[in-house]
């Protein structure tokens with residue numbers, strides 16, 4: 001397998017889209033470093049599934065919003081062996097209309113979705129630059145591209161990730177580090193369980209929600225394609241929602 005012996009660091013890999021990314025990259029031959037916050041059972045289940053594919057899976061539990069926890073979990077590990085692929089997938093939503101949006105709802109979403117990206121990237125970027133090759137994929141959202149009512153905090157964090165990834169692409173492209181963003185639309189996960197499906201489906205040109213595997217396949221392409229001239233781009237995986 002072309003990617004045998006390579007490592008993919010998947011931030012937020014225990015559930016939903018992150019779980020599908022771990023399994024897809026494992027099938028492409030990567031050993032996985034799976035990070036999550038606290039759902040040990042879900043993480044252990046993904047580890048078992050990755051091992052079932054024949055790859056190894058290291059579990060790392062820490063809060064990406066906490067710089068010290070992130071440093072402790074990743075700094076020396078990444079320094080000893082840089083990941084070949086790094087996917088920043090962690091994200092939370094705390095939806096509310098702006099007039100009622102609490103300081104805690106704003107701060108917690110920005111801390112996890114955007115500050116977390118700084119915290120993790122700060123630990124892994126230098127080792128990845130040293131290798132002079134690698135792939136970084138950031139999972140944003142359609143909300144970060146077009147904005148979503150009730151999600152001023154979430155949309156800001158996801159738009160921030162797009163800006164950060166584009167700037168990073170300009171910094172590290174010449175070091176053979178590819179940086180791209182995947183922006184999912186509405187995907188079948190716990191995050192979208194409570195949405196009013198019958199009202200939303202007609203707004204999607206494909207007429208259905210996406211699957212986690214359909215996001216993972218795009219991430220996999222960005223992480224594995226050898227004929228690669230895609231860099232600094234935002235790839236929508238949204239069934240045409242932004243058309």
Ligand SMILES: NC(=O)c1ccc[n+]([C@@H]2O[C@H](COP(=O)([O-])OP(=O)(O)OC[C@H]3O[C@@H](n4cnc5c(N)ncnc54)[C@H](OP(=O)(O)O)[C@@H]3O)[C@@H](O)[C@H]2O)c1
Nearest residue numbers: 012013014016017037038039063064090091141187189191
């Ligand atoms: N679902 C959608 O329709 C949709 C649409 C557009 C974009 N997205 C984006 O896609 C990504 C994945 O979404 P999802 O629905 O699959 O999410 P999910 O099922 O809620 O999983 C989130 C993952 O992130 C981890 N996590 C959450 N907060 C964390 C923290 N503070 N520190 C460390 N890890 C943390 C979780 O760990 P635990 O298991 O320990 O909690 C879990 O592994 C997110 O960035 C989301 O914003 C999703």
